[in-house]
Amino acid sequence: MDLSVVIPIYNEETNIAALYTRLSGVLDPMNLRYEFIFINDGSRDKSLQLVQNLAARDPRVRYIDFSRNFGHQIAVTAGLDLSVGEAVVIIDADLQDPPELIPGLYQKLQEGYEVVYAKRRSRQGESAAKKATAKLFYRLLASITHISIPVDTGDFRIITRKVVEALKQMPEQNKFIRGQISWIGYRQTYLEYDRAERAGGETGYTYSKMIKLALDGITGFSDVPLKAATYSGFLVSAVAFLVMLYTLYARFVTGDYEPGWASLMVSILFLGGVQLIAIGIIGEYMARLSANVRRRPLYIISDTNIPHSPANQALAPTAEEMAQAAAPPHH
Ligand code: UDP
Ligand code: MG
Numbered sequence: 001m002d003l004s005v006v007i008p009i010y011n012e013e014t015n016i017a018a019l020y021t022r023l024s025g026v027l028d029p030m031n032l033r034y035e036f037i038f039i040n041d042g043s044r045d046k047s048l049q050l051v052q053n054l055a056a057r058d059p060r061v062r063y064i065d066f067s068r069n070f071g072h073q074i075a076v077t078a079g080l081d082l083s084v085g086e087a088v089v090i091i092d093a094d095l096q097d098p099p100e101l102i103p104g105l106y107q108k109l110q111e112g113y114e115v116v117y118a119k120r121r122s123r124q125g126e127s128a129a130k131k132a133t134a135k136l137f138y139r140l141l142a143s144i145t146h147i148s149i150p151v152d153t154g155d156f157r158i159i160t161r162k163v164v165e166a167l168k169q170m171p172e173q174n175k176f177i178r179g180q181i182s183w184i185g186y187r188q189t190y191l192e193y194d195r196a197e198r199a200g201g202e203t204g205y206t207y208s209k210m211i212k213l214a215l216d217g218i219t220g221f222s223d224v225p226l227k228a229a230t231y232s233g234f235l236v237s238a239v240a241f242l243v244m245l246y247t248l249y250a251r252f253v254t255g256d257y258e259p260g261w262a263s264l265m266v267s268i269l270f271l272g273g274v275q276l277i278a279i280g281i282i283g284e285y286m287a288r289l290s291a292n293v294r295r296r297p298l299y300i301i302s303d304t305n306i307p308h309s310p311a312n313q314a315l316a317p318t319a320e321e322m323a324q325a326a327a328p329p330h331h
Pocket of ligand 1: 007008009010011012041069070071072075091092093094096198202203204205
């Protein structure tokens with residue numbers, strides 16, 4: 001298998017037919033052995049049925065149906081886990097990532113790169129708030145991490161089998177795949193593209209999912225927030241110490257003091273705020289720590305047509321089990 005195309009799906013019934021047509025239109029002339037892996041991430045519309053219909057007509061169409069919505073990063077992870085291609089493309093289902101860029105990405109990979117990511121030159125049809133928060137986030141992240149995570153880049157990219165295998169060795173529960181791929185290293189490069197509007201339907205990335213992704217990216221790749229909490233603790237304590245000295249001086253030396261309601265309120269509120277922020281930051285890291293200690297599976301597959309999926313192997317006996325059953329008893 002030369003190429004696997006991993007496509008996470010969450011309520012994409014309006015886009016699946018067009019996506020399939022455009023993708024096969026681009027891939028067929030490339031003369032590769034390829035597979036599509038659609039991951040249905042708990043869609044509430046007809047997405048699964050549409051994908052299953054495609055799979056019935058085209059044996060290159062593989063699907064994984066999750067037992068519920070596990071989120072975009074986990075859906076991509078499942079696709080990577082079960083892909084077999086020598087190269088793997090990760091692409092959104094809503095045609096915001098143009099399939100026409102794939103030959104260019106593939107071409108670059110042949111030049112000896114292990115990762116070719118697609119960098120957004122412009123973005124259409126997204127709210128000013130989304131663009132501004134995304135822009136701010138990528139820059140903040142770049143400034144507080146040691147590894148260089150490229151700015152204005154989503155998960156649309158092509159990676160080699162080597163990178164997929166490295167990703168599979170990273171067991172973290174809170175995935176930030178683009179960060180993990182930067183962390184892995186090797187030779188990486190990019191192509192620029194103009195990000196189109198969503199073809200149909202609406203975004204599955206709610207603000208709460210975006211905040212989770214942002215926090216996963218930051219906590220997964222930087223300890224700066226924890227250190228910032230410590231440093232601001234020192235800073236606030238230093239200021240508090242000076243104010244304490246001044247208070248004692250005013251009380252006992254100059255005798256010039258007022259019942260200080262305003263200053264009391266301000267310092268209590270300020271200290272309370274700083275403490276809550278610091279505890280919150282620690283909590284974010286703690287929550288991720290405990291998720292990694294629990295070591296739950298990242299996702300549960302309810303149905304798939306991929307034969308080598310563990311979900312299918314659980315049902316069908318393995319070759320080893322069959323041999324054991326056929327062998328005569330020992331006694
Ligand atoms: N997606 C998913 N699970 C989710 C949300 C989104 O698998 O919980 C998929 C979605 O179907 C699409 C891709 O992830 O293929 C990107 O999502 P979307 O286009 O909604 O995000 P946006 O482009 O608005 O950031
Ligand atoms: Mg989109």
